[in-house]
Amino acid sequence: MKKVWVYLVLILLSLFVLGPFLWMLSTSVKPDAEVLSAIPHLFPEHWAFDNYAKAWASAPFARYFWNSFFVSALETVFDLTFGAMAAYAFARMEFFGKNVLFVALLATMMVPGEVLLIPNYITISTLNWLNTYPGLIVPWLVSVFTIFLMRQFFLGLPREVFEAAELDGCGPLRTLFGIIMPISKPIWITSALIKFVGAWNAFLWVLIIANSSDYYTLPVGLINFSSDVGTVYNQLMAAATFSVLPLIVLFLFGQRYFIEGIARSGIK
Structure with a gap:
């Protein structure tokens, strides 16, 4: 019972x-x-069912899909690369002030993202990256949560694996990407899913940086169905449906690794 x-x-x-x-x-x-x-x-x-056809034809959704995929994929690749290297350093390398630096890094997670909008915008504007792909992507190439998640996972791996790699003459990069990465598939897929979904759903930053529909992603593109005179709810929901489908498919393929990655990282 x-x-x-x-x-x-x-x-x-x-x-x-x-x-x-x-x-x-x-x-x-x-x-x-x-x-x-x-x-x-x-x-x-x-x-x-023609709501889907009307919604697709009401705005350049093919362009929005491409922008969302391009931005999300690049952010995910760079985040996993830089995050894994930082996590490996914090988990398996010794250097002065390591613990203090890691705590300071974790403390940045308590800063609301809205607080960073103005300084990030000033930086991007100074670099003349407004309405460009670098402006959309560069500020989010590294995630502290990815570093934390991977570090916890690496700490749980047997020390003998790292010692064996060192005896075979492997440097830190070769150890990380040649030996640790193949046996750490769950945490890589988990981190990739979290980052990709977050980048795919990003709205406020894209709305601020992109002044042209050529750089709109799907969440911002959904604004097309709202105006001063009202909202076309059925077409908006149709567009939201085919916007969220890629994420559902991605999660269904990676859900086994997602659950395993969270469980084995020690933060379940």
Whole structure:
């Protein structure tokens, strides 16, 4: 009976979490007359699948998809590379002030991102990177959370692996990318998923830096469905649906490694 109650609570929580997504899917196939009906209902009386075609044609979503993928992929690659090197240094190398520096690095996670908007904007403006890909990407090439997550994972690896690599004449970079990386697949995939999803969903920074729709990503592109006269909710939900699909597919492919990476990093 204890397991029954546990699963019952988990099912109810799952339904609570999935509720907004189900409503998004439902609204995306409703005709205009049913979107704001006095009596809301989950399933539409008349299915309007052409909302997806109208939403796609209302803005250059192919360009938005490319921008989102390009920005998210580059941020993820650089974040994993720099994050892994920093994590390896904090986990397996000895240098003066290592613990103090690591604590100071963790302390930056308590600073709200909004506080950094103005100094980052001034820096990007000084470099003439407004409305450019470097302006969108460079400020987010390193994540402290990635460094922390990988460091915790590396600390849990057997010391014998590192000693064997050192006896074979491997330097730090070869040890990290040639030996540690293949046996640390869960934490790499976990860090990549977290970073990619965060970059894909980024809204405020892109809205500030990009003044042209040529550099808009999907979250900013969804603004096309809102104006001073109202919001086209069914097309907005249709666009939101095909915007979130890549993330769902990505998570489904990596969920096994995601759970394992979180569990083995010691912060479960």
